[in-house]
Amino acid sequence: MADKPSGAEIQLENVTKHYPGSSEPAVADVSMTIPAGKIVILVGPSGCGKTTTMRMINRLIEPTSGRITIGGEDVLAFNGDALRRKIGYAIQQAGLFPHFTVAQNIGVVPGLLKWDRKRINDRVDELMDLVGLDPAEFRDRYPRQLSGGQQQRVGVARALAADPPVLLMDEPFGAVDPITRGNLQDELLRLQEDLRKTIVFVTHDFDEAVKLGDKIAVLGDKSSIQQYDTPEAILANPANDMVAGFVGAGASLKQLTLLRVRDVSYSDDIVAMPVDTPVAEARERMARKGETYALLLDGRRRPLRWVHVRELSSATSLTTVGRPIGDPVSLQSTLQDALEAILAEGGNAVVTGSRGEYVGTIDITTVTDTIQQLRTEHVESESAAS
Numbered sequence: 001m002a003d004k005p006s007g008a009e010i011q012l013e014n015v016t017k018h019y020p021g022s023s024e025p026a027v028a029d030v031s032m033t034i035p036a037g038k039i040v041i042l043v044g045p046s047g048c049g050k051t052t053t054m055r056m057i058n059r060l061i062e063p064t065s066g067r068i069t070i071g072g073e074d075v076l077a078f079n080g081d082a083l084r085r086k087i088g089y090a091i092q093q094a095g096l097f098p099h100f101t102v103a104q105n106i107g108v109v110p111g112l113l114k115w116d117r118k119r120i121n122d123r124v125d126e127l128m129d130l131v132g133l134d135p136a137e138f139r140d141r142y143p144r145q146l147s148g149g150q151q152q153r154v155g156v157a158r159a160l161a162a163d164p165p166v167l168l169m170d171e172p173f174g175a176v177d178p179i180t181r182g183n184l185q186d187e188l189l190r191l192q193e194d195l196r197k198t199i200v201f202v203t204h205d206f207d208e209a210v211k212l213g214d215k216i217a218v219l220g221d222k223s224s225i226q227q228y229d230t231p232e233a234i235l236a237n238p239a240n241d242m243v244a245g246f247v248g249a250g251a252s253l254k255q256l257t258l259l260r261v262r263d264v265s266y267s268d269d270i271v272a273m274p275v276d277t278p279v280a281e282a283r284e285r286m287a288r289k290g291e292t293y294a295l296l297l298d299g300r301r302r303p304l305r306w307v308h309v310r311e312l313s314s315a316t317s318l319t320t321v322g323r324p325i326g327d328p329v330s331l332q333s334t335l336q337d338a339l340e341a342i343l344a345e346g347g348n349a350v351v352t353g354s355r356g357e358y359v360g361t362i363d364i365t366t367v368t369d370t371i372q373q374l375r376t377e378h379v380e381s382e383s384a385a386s
């Protein structure tokens with residue numbers, strides 16, 4: 001599955017939207033190709049027409065003129081069921097129905113498509129697993145009984161319910177705190193590695209665009225395309241002043257959002273051990289390595305707590321000592337996320353693998369070395385160009 005995108009190409013040809021009563025069009029003559037199986041981000045100033053452009057793809061807004069195709073088929077030819085099968089839609093604040101349970105919310109589109117009950121139930125469980133919500137715990141809850149991040153996960157699951165080739169996401173992570181937002185972004189990237197949908201994603205946040213986008217379209221007034229390219233190309237070479245303004249100061253720091261933890265040399269030689277290790281052995285291992293801190297792991301090697309050697313002098317078991325670790329970072333996390341986690345932790349941030357297991361730690365030196373290296377490369381490429 002991984003080598004074949006399940007997504008379909010989207011084409012916009014000379015698309016214009018003129019709202020009745022407005023003197024100017026909100027979107028004027030936009031043409032672009034969104035490649036199958038890729039994430040394309042629409043960014044641009046407030047009111048430039050991002051949402052209008054996106055909503056014309058699923059015909060929540062009808063274009064005044066121009067043509068939009070998905071997989072070569074004109075969307076105007078789709079009836080309601082075809083639109084629901086082909087296009088999933090996720091929005092800010094998740095937009096869940098407050099009087100429906102989580103399962104009912106996720107099952108809305110399959111219900112409209114008249115799937116039988118068993119198929120809907122199985123699909124709901126499958127999707128909840130996919131977005132990291134335990135069906136047994138969350139199936140029957142109402143949206144108000146969920147955190148913001150959990151609501152967004154349900155929103156994404158609902159958008160994916162009928163397995164559409166195209167997913168439209170309008171600031172889906174706009175309303176959650178930065179750490180949750182980072183986690184949701186990581187999860188979307190992990191999902192996309194398997195699903196390979198065509199995703200059109202609207203955001204205000206250029207860092208989010210750089211992190212998630214295979215390509216970014218920077219839009220100006222009336223959705224005019226200022227630059228449409230990979231994040232690397234836009235950061236390295238903004239096409240005009242408007243794009244440069246959007247990219248903002250500190251472009252080399254922004255490159256931290258392009259690098260993943262798995263790309264840098266994080267450390268895996270701290271003292272880490274199961275929480276049922278005898279205290280004497282723990283002390284021994286820390287002394288042998290000359291370390292004052294050790295990481296305690298649960299039965300599945302997931303990180304639990306940091307323990308300081310001082311705490312071991314009077315302890316009889318590791319189960320009662322140490323302080324909880326902060327938010328771990330994953331191998332998919334960006335160096336920007338890692339930097340935030342390191343600052344929040346005040347030291348090493350723990351790196352975990354796909355099942356939450358300990359794989360290493362990352363510290364501030366790794367991040368500053370990487371920034372230094374990016375700067376050197378940048379200076380070298382500037383002097384080569386001049």
Ligand SMILES: Nc1ncnc2c1ncn2[C@@H]1O[C@H](COP(=O)(O)OP(=O)(O)OP(=O)(O)O)[C@@H](O)[C@H]1O
Binds near residue numbers: 022046048051
């Ligand atoms: N239903 C409508 N009727 C008339 N004008 C509208 C309507 N919806 C949007 N507009 C106007 O169209 C323009 C583009 O709006 P749109 O919501 O697409 O922009 P946006 O880039 O998504 O903005 P934001 O980032 O603030 O959400 C704005 O000037 C807006 O006022």
